[in-house]
Amino acid sequence: ATIAELIAQAGNRESAMFTEAEGKSLLSAFGIDTPQGVEIAVGQKLPAHLREPLVVKAISATLVHKSDAGGVRVGVSRAELNEVALQMRASLAEFGHELDGLLVEEMVQAGHEIIVGAVRTPGLGWTVMVGLGGVLVEVFEDVAFGLAPLANDQILDMLQELRGMKVLNGARGGVKADIPALVTLISRLAGPEGLLASLPDDVVEIDLNPVIVSDARAVAVDARFVVG
Numbered sequence: 201a202t203i204a205e206l207i208a209q210a211g212n213r214e215s216a217m218f219t220e221a222e223g224k225s226l227l228s229a230f231g232i233d234t235p236q237g238v239e240i241a242v243g244q245k246l247p248a249h250l251r252e253p254l255v256v257k258a259i260s261a262t263l264v265h266k267s268d269a270g271g272v273r274v275g276v277s278r279a280e281l282n283e284v285a286l287q288m289r290a291s292l293a294e295f296g297h298e299l300d301g302l303l304v305e306e307m308v309q310a311g312h313e314i315i316v317g318a319v320r321t322p323g324l325g326w327t328v329m330v331g332l333g334g335v336l337v338e339v340f341e342d343v344a345f346g347l348a349p350l351a352n353d354q355i356l357d358m359l360q361e362l363r364g365m366k367v368l369n370g371a372r373g374g375v376k377a378d379i380p381a382l383v384t385l386i387s388r389l390a391g392p393e394g395l396l397a398s399l400p401d402d403v404v405e406i407d408l409n410p411v412i413v414s415d416a417r418a419v420a421v422d423a424r425f426v427v428g
């Protein structure tokens with residue numbers, strides 16, 4: 201689908217967002233790494249090429265934060281898939297959401313969870329935010345901001361601003377994050393030729409939460425595109 205078609209489809213949904221799969225194919229088109237994945241109906245057979253362990257995610261027109269309603273299960277085997285889907289349907293129902301299908305993905309290697317976001321700001325263009333995920337961003341508000349288009353050295357400066365940068369560099373025996381891969385990912389989003397620059401006005405916000413950065417890769421495992 202073209203970006204205009206994606207926007208039209210999103211506009212017809214209650215949540216006015218691209219589906220996660222739509223968002224991720226757009227990211228891939230700009231060279232941003234995303235997990236291998238397929239959308240299937242509940243009970244439908246999984247294509248052979250997906251490797252375990254799997255991550256199963258709810259597709260639902262009304263659900264935004266999937267985990268809040270039991271809509272994400274990690275470390276799932278093929279044998280467990282149908283049972284997990286039924287549990288997910290029941291869990292979503294408790295929160296008033298319908299399960300329309302499943303996004304089944306390969307589980308990416310563990311790493312640091314980074315948040316990369318962008319908001320369209322009147323008169324300024326895109327404000328880009330990067331932060332360390334989980335507790336660091338929520339409690340310590342350890343985030344850095346920049347205005348697109350961002351050159352690679354500006355992206356690196358934003359990362360250096362983060363108090364949690366030591367953690368990314370492998371402090372306390374943690375994984376040493378592939379910082380160049382993270383810079384490349386942010387550049388493909390917010391650089392001069394990046395995805396943001398080619399988005400029409402209707403798209404007002406993007407959240408990649410999280411990008412998982414291991415010692416070998418930076419992968420956007422969640423993608424939210426908001427249509428205004």
Ligand code: ADP
Pocket residue numbers: 235255257264265266267268272274305306307308309313409410421422423
């Ligand atoms: P939510 O809508 O709740 O934000 P996410 O898609 O971000 O759902 O998934 C929740 C969490 O599950 C992520 O923060 C990440 O820790 C983990 N996760 C999601 N997808 C993958 C994946 N493909 N590989 C590994 N971990 C994943």
Ligand code: MG
Pocket residue numbers: 409410422
């Ligand atoms: Mg998320």
